[in-house]
Amino acid sequence: MADASRGGPNVPRERYDWELRPETGQSFENALTKARSGDRLTVDDGIELLTTGTDTPGIDRERKELVLEAADRRRAEVVGDEVTFVANLNNNVTTACNTGCLFCNFKDRSDQFLTENEADNPGFTKTPAESREIVADAIETGIYEVTSVSGLHPALALDEEHRELLETSDRGDLNYKSPARYETDPGTYCEQMRAMSVEDIHLHSMTPEEAYHARRGTDWSYETVYGRLAAAGLDSAPGTAAEILVDEVREVICPGKIRSDEWVEAMEAAAAVGLPTTATIMYGHVENEAHRIHHLDTIRDLQERTGAITEFVPLSFVHHDTPLHDRGMVDGGASRDEDELMIAVSRLFLDNIEHIQSSWVKYGDEQGLKMLSCGADDFMGTILSEEITKRAGGTFGEARSFEEYVEMISAIGRTPVERSTDYEQRRRIDPEEPPFGPRLGPRADGSPLVE
Ligand SMILES: C[S@@+](CC[C@H](N)C(=O)[O-])C[C@H]1O[C@@H](n2cnc3c(N)ncnc32)[C@H](O)[C@@H]1O
Numbered sequence: 184m185a186d187a188s189r190g191g192p193n194v195p196r197e198r199y200d201w202e203l204r205p206e207t208g209q210s211f212e213n214a215l216t217k218a219r220s221g222d223r224l225t226v227d228d229g230i231e232l233l234t235t236g237t238d239t240p241g242i243d244r245e246r247k248e249l250v251l252e253a254a255d256r257r258r259a260e261v262v263g264d265e266v267t268f269v270a271n272l273n274n275n276v277t278t279a280c281n282t283g284c285l286f287c288n289f290k291d292r293s294d295q296f297l298t299e300n301e302a303d304n305p306g307f308t309k310t311p312a313e314s315r316e317i318v319a320d321a322i323e324t325g326i327y328e329v330t331s332v333s334g335l336h337p338a339l340a341l342d343e344e345h346r347e348l349l350e351t352s353d354r355g356d357l358n359y360k361s362p363a364r365y366e367t368d369p370g371t372y373c374e375q376m377r378a379m380s381v382e383d384i385h386l387h388s389m390t391p392e393e394a395y396h397a398r399r400g401t402d403w404s405y406e407t408v409y410g411r412l413a414a415a416g417l418d419s420a421p422g423t424a425a426e427i428l429v430d431e432v433r434e435v436i437c438p439g440k441i442r443s444d445e446w447v448e449a450m451e452a453a454a455a456v457g458l459p460t461t462a463t464i465m466y467g468h469v470e471n472e473a474h475r476i477h478h479l480d481t482i483r484d485l486q487e488r489t490g491a492i493t494e495f496v497p498l499s500f501v502h503h504d505t506p507l508h509d510r511g512m513v514d515g516g517a518s519r520d521e522d523e524l525m526i527a528v529s530r531l532f533l534d535n536i537e538h539i540q541s542s543w544v545k546y547g548d549e550q551g552l553k554m555l556s557c558g559a560d561d562f563m564g565t566i567l568s569e570e571i572t573k574r575a576g577g578t579f580g581e582a583r584s585f586e587e588y589v590e591m592i593s594a595i596g597r598t599p600v601e602r603s604t605d606y607e608q609r610r611r612i613d614p615e616e617p618p619f620g621p622r623l624g625p626r627a628d629g630s631p632l633v634e
Pocket residue numbers: 280286287288289332333334335390391392393423424425426463465498499500501502505571572575
């Protein structure tokens with residue numbers, strides 16, 4: 184008979200013959216003792232906590248509660264009771280992308296964007312002028328930051344020098360086509376950066392995968408690329424495109440993407456030119472718990488070297504409308520138990536990263552709030568527009584207002600705090616003093632961001 188106290192695994196992982204498996208010589212009890220006393224956890228400790236013991240199948244709910252408690256206590260010690268969020272706008276420049284990641288339904292094949300294509304184009308590309316207008320309008324509402332991640336449009340080059348190299352190259356493998364061939368010209372990455380850098384807005388953009396696209400066909404280092412982007416207005420880099428930083432998993436879910444070591448190289452370069460970064464994991468598809476912990480280990484090592492990672496964001500895979508699901512490679516995403524353990528073990532394992540984000544885009548409000556008692560202390564941002572999760576079938580909406588944030592965070596007895604992207608500026612909000620609006624952005628005057 185099924186044991187009601189156990190959560191089953193969400194994915195029939197026995198379908199995949201992985202080299203890495205969640206097997207250890209450690210016991211759950213020892214790992215928990217180490218976690219409680221704040222010792223640095225080994226990979227085996229992490230696997231024991233995430234699986235609630237490799238000696239038993241499925242998730243043991245009593246043990247899970249012990250892991251969540253330890254993580255919540257650690258959160259309180261490290262960052263206290265404040266729950267942060269940022270007034271930001273999400274602006275995706277283009278959905279055109281041929282990389283073919285099997286977990287992604289954001290992208291549209293780029294040949295649909297060619298002028299010669301007469302069929303309806305389901306996606307979009309914005310010119311630098313259009314991006315600027317979108318950011319300029321949002322600044323008026325009081326945002327502090329613009330986040331911008333995009334498809335790898337074949338016409339995108341880093342700058343004019345890169346475009347010239349791509350135009351004159353006789354290599355046929357560079358995923359480049361002249362902007363003249365497309366209905367809409369996205370300009371260069373540097374032009375987009377300059378366009379979105381309106382006033383003193385904080386520009387958070389250029390994932391390692393985008394940085395790779397911005398140097399394709401050249402021998403330029405990632406430092407050169409991030410250095411030029413920073414000169415054009417980039418302020419920090421998002422650590423998405425991380426997915427699972429174990430190559431045997433990348434070969435299955437994103438064979439067209441850069442490998443793990445290149446992702447790390449790009450993030451180190453961003454840090455080397457002085458940009459703060461974030462880091463993510465996209466979990467709950469074909470990978471197992473050993474892959475997740477190896478990923479955390481890579482991130483923790485990277486942070487030892489750079490100190491540049493301001494927050495870690497677990498992104499729960501949204502499965503509904505994705506190739507992985509359509510092809511029967513997964514039956515669903517992570518279970519609620521797995522989500523909670525992912526947040527908690529991120530807090531316990533990543534002892535050198537201060538902030539763990541609960542993403543309402545991925546978890547929704549109710550579960551997102553619960554995560555703030557499982558180890559998370561940041562509740563993301565207002566974003567105002569969302570395409571990636573929506574196109575994968577996610578249903579948690581595109582925006583949150585300051586009013587909603589203050590109400591939700593005070594309802595769980597915590598303190599709402601508006602933050603800057605790098606967490607250096609923080610403003611506690613008194614729930615007794617409405618109306619609630621941002622005050623940190625270049626034009627923010629405290630009036631509500633979303634009515
Ligand atoms: C859509 S890409 C855009 C930026 C750029 N093309 C890249 O891959 O770095 C940004 C991130 O969204 C996340 N993502 C895409 N599809 C998702 C899904 N179905 N569920 C959860 N996260 C997803 C992935 O982690 C991915 O790295």
